[in-house]
Amino acid sequence: MKKVIVVTTGGSIAFKRNAATGAFVPIDGEDMLTQLLNSGIAAEFSEFSSLPGSHITPAQGLELARQIDTLLNDETVSGVVVTHGTDTLEETAYLLDLTISHEKPVIITGAARPPTTPGYDGLSNLASAIRVAAATEVRETGVLVVFAGQIFAAADVQKVYNQSIEAFAAPGSGPIGWIVADRIWLRHRPAQRIHIPCMHLEERVDLITLGQGSDDRLLRHSIADRVAGIVIEAFGSGRVPPWWLPAIQEAIAQRIMVVIATRTGNGALYDEYGYVGAYHDLARLGVLFAHHLNGPKARIKLMLALGTARRPEDVRVWFP
Numbered sequence: 001m002k003k004v005i006v007v008t009t010g011g012s013i014a015f016k017r018n019a020a021t022g023a024f025v026p027i028d029g030e031d032m033l034t035q036l037l038n039s040g041i042a043a044e045f046s047e048f049s050s051l052p053g054s055h056i057t058p059a060q061g062l063e064l065a066r067q068i069d070t071l072l073n074d075e076t077v078s079g080v081v082v083t084h085g086t087d088t089l090e091e092t093a094y095l096l097d098l099t100i101s102h103e104k105p106v107i108i109t110g111a112a113r114p115p116t117t118p119g120y121d122g123l124s125n126l127a128s129a130i131r132v133a134a135a136t137e138v139r140e141t142g143v144l145v146v147f148a149g150q151i152f153a154a155a156d157v158q159k160v161y162n163q164s165i166e167a168f169a170a171p172g173s174g175p176i177g178w179i180v181a182d183r184i185w186l187r188h189r190p191a192q193r194i195h196i197p198c199m200h201l202e203e204r205v206d207l208i209t210l211g212q213g214s215d216d217r218l219l220r221h222s223i224a225d226r227v228a229g230i231v232i233e234a235f236g237s238g239r240v241p242p243w244w245l246p247a248i249q250e251a252i253a254q255r256i257m258v259v260i261a262t263r264t265g266n267g268a269l270y271d272e273y274g275y276v277g278a279y280h281d282l283a284r285l286g287v288l289f290a291h292h293l294n295g296p297k298a299r300i301k302l303m304l305a306l307g308t309a310r311r312p313e314d315v316r317v318w319f320p
Contacts (some may be wrong), residue, residue, distance in 0.1 A: 002078040002134040003042045005071050006126070009064070009092075010051040011085025013111035013122035013216035036127065037079065039182060041134045043081075046071075053085020053110070058303055061095040062201055072102040079133030080107035083126065086110045086167055088143065088158050096142035097154035098304055101195045106143045107133045108154075112167040121165040130177040136139045142193050144176070151177040153190035158294060159264055172266040172292075196318060202306035205229040209300045212239060215250055216247040223250060229257040229302045229315075232285050234282075234296035238261065238269035242276040249285050257315050258287045259302050288319035 036043055048064055049056070063227045070082050073177070084092055093108045095099050100106055109129035110120030129146040132138055143154040146166045156170035170176075177186040206222040210233060222230050230251060234240050238260050260269060260282055269289040282289075290298035305318040 001037075001040050001042050004079050004081055004130050004133045005077055006045045006081045006083065006130065007064070007068065007071070008045060008047050008083045009049045009055055009085070011053050011058065011083060011089075011110050012175065013083045013109070013126065014113045035227045036130055036248075039131075041130060041249060042275070043130050046097070048082075052246060053087035056088050057203075058084065058091070058095060058201055058300060059203060061092045061300075062099065062198065062304075064092070065096050068096065068100060068106060069102065072100075072104045073105075077104070079107065079135075081133045082106070083109045083131045084108055084110050086112060086159055090154075090159055090168070091300050093143050093145050093154040093157060095300050095304070097128060098145065098196045098301065099198050100195065103137045103140045105135065105141070107146050107242065108143065109146045112147075112161075112163070112165045115189040119165060124149075131179060131182065132184060133281050137186055138177075141176070141189050142238045146179065150175040151179065151184070151186070154292070155190065155193070155297070167169070170269050176317050196301075196304045196308055198304040198308045199305045201303040202228045203303065205231065205299050205303050205306065207233070207295050209295060210235055210244075214241065214244075216244050219244065219247045219251070223247065223254060223256060227253075227256060228306050229259065229299075230278055231259045231261055231290070231299045233263040233270045234260050234301055236264070237271040238262065238279040238282055238289060239266065239271070240277045240282065243283055245277060245285070248282070249289065252286050255312055257306065257312055258285075259290050259298050259319065260287050261290040261293055261298040263295065266292060268292060288316060290319060292313055293310040 105131040109125045145152040145157045148166045152170045156173045160169045161167050204227045208218050268291045305315045309315045
């Protein structure tokens with residue numbers, strides 16, 4: 001029988017302790033666990049934390065990655081499921097994807113609605129996630145997010161709705177597969193995965209999102225605070241207002257790593273415009289570009305890269 005470990009971190013997908021066994025089980029989930037047993041999958045539960053997604057930190061995410069690595073090294077374990085609050089689920093998923101290189105599946109899921117409300121989706125998401133974690137088809141695909149019957153690559157998934165049970169999507173690429181009844185359908189496998197062998201991360205990384213007419217006060221505050229890195233969610237394919245260029249240049253001169261992401265959250269960073277503040281000016285200053293990543297994920301990647309690199313210049317390896 002295949003064994004899947006469910007690591008709980010908190011969030012709207014809630015659990016209770018079984019009075020007889022002392023084990024954690026999903027609320028009203030005994031029938032679901034019985035169905036899984038009948039399909040040849042045994043689920044065991046392990047509590048990592050009991051926090052809403054908005055309280056989870058990247059440092060805790062790295063600690064979670066180490067715990068999952070230990071679980072995956074057990075030959076009797078087929079895969080691991082992580083239950084997580086949806087607010088920062090995509091960031092934890094991406095951090096785990098960058099730091100775990102095991103071939104066994106690691107699946108993250110959650111619930112868009114708490115158990116006390118109509119339309120609670122936690123049990124169906126958990127059952128699907130456990131089935132995917134036990135499936136041989138998804139080995140060597142990295143960390144995946146399972147939500148509302150869909151399977152997403154960690155690098156692509158984004159929370160796009162704050163109330164709908166279809167809370168997650170992958171703009172630009174779509175899901176890599178679906179769960180239909182007991183069957184898993186994979187459309188393609190994630191591409192261009194990278195691994196950052198990080199034992200510790202740099203937490204002093206700020207994220208700033210541009211808006212029309214934004215001044216550079218926040219950027220200059222970050223420079224004054226001597227942060228290690230700054231991620232700027234810029235316009236379009238990598239463009240900033242011209243009055244931002246001096247502050248960006250100052251940050252780089254002070255050896256602060258500046259990474260440009262797009263506030264659209266999707267797409268490569270490059271253009272051929274010649275006006276001031278466009279891509280060519282940022283490239284000339286020596287910023288790094290986070291292609292196909294939104295700001296929160298680019299921040300996670302920069303934290304890990306800064307924690308791994310021996311010199312600031314080495315961070316460029318992770319932002320080709």
